[in-house]
Amino acid sequence: MEAIYIDKHYNLVIECKQGSKKACYELYRLYSKAMLNVAFRIVGDIAEAEDVLQEAFVDAFAKLKDFRQDTTFGLWLKQIVVNRSINMLRKRKLELVELEDGHLENIADDESWDDEDIQYQVARVKEGMKLLPDGYRVVLSLYLLEGYDHEEIGQILNISENTSRTQFLRAKRKLIEILNRKGTVS
Template sequence: MSLHRKTNPLETLVLDRHIDLVEKCRTGSSKAQYELYRLYSRSMFSVAMRILNDTGDAEDVLQESFIDAFDKLNSFRSESTFGAWLKRIVINNSINYLRARRVKFEDIDMHPEVDIEDETFDEEEITLKVDEVRRAIQQLADGYRTVLTLYLFEGYDHEEIAEILKVSESTSRTQYIRAKKRLLEILKQ
C-alpha cells in the first residue's frame, strides 16, 4: 500500500494554471491579476464575511487583501497554494480590521479563575437549521465569532489561532469554549 496520494491530472492542471497566473502577475500582467481575483474573490469574501459579519467591511477587507497580495507577490514562495497564502492575508486583514475597531481578545490571565469546562450536549437533541445557526453566529461578539470561525470553519488549531490573534493558546481555547456556550444559549432562546 502506497502512502503517497495519487495526483489527479485535473487538479495538477488547475494548480499549474494558478502558478502560471501568479508568475504573470509578477511580471505586471493586469489580466492575470483580474483572473486570480475572479478565481478567488468569492471564497475569500466568504472568509472575511465569517469573521467580520458585515458585507461592507468584508468587501473592504477583500479589496485590501488583494492589493496586499499583489504588492507582496514576490514574497509568495509556492510552499503552499496561492489560495492558502491569500486566505491567510484575508484572515490577518480581517483580524486587524477588528482590532482597529477595538475588539478585545481577552487574555484569561487577566481574569479570576472561571470554570470553563466544555459541556457535552446530546447532539441528536439539538437539530437546528443551518440558517438558525448562521444567525446565531452573527449575534456573537466579534472576538467570540472570530475564534469560533477560525477553529470551526477555517480549520486552524488553537496554537495557530493564538499566533494569529497574538494571544495565548489557553486564551484561544477559553474564547472558543465561551463562544460555543454563548452560541448554544442564543440557539435555545
C-alpha cells in the first residue's frame, strides 16, 4: 500500500487543484520565502534565485494535478526548486569534473568550530559560501543545507556518487581556506 502524507496545508493543495486562485496565492505566500532561500543557496545570485522561484511555482501549479501526496507539498516543491536551480547553473555552463575512483583525496577533517558567537560564524560561513565556485557551492548546499546524500546529489547533478563526495570535500576545504584567509575561523 502506498504511503500518503497529509501535511498542514493539505486543504490548500486540494483547493488549488480545484482551481482556487486564493489557495494558490496562499501556498505561494507560505512557501515562497523558504524556497527562495533554497534557490539562493544553490545559484548564489538573488535575481537568478527569484527567477528560479517564479519558474518553480509556475511548474508546480501546472503539475499540481499530478501531485499525489506521496510526500508533503513542501518537499515536492523543494524538489522542483532544486531541479530548477540546477538547470539555471547548467545554463551558466556548470562543469563538474568526473574523477576516477582511485583519485579521491583524503582531506583531514580536524578543523573544529567554536560554539561561541554561533550567529556570527553562521553569517561568515554564508558569506564564504558565496565565494565558492558554483560546483562546490551546489554540492555543499545540497549536502549540508538541503539534506541530500551523495547518491541523491549524484542523480540530481548527473555525476557519480564519488564525484559528489570529492566535490563536497574540496568545497569544505576551500570554504575553510576562505574563512581562514578572512580571519573568521580560529
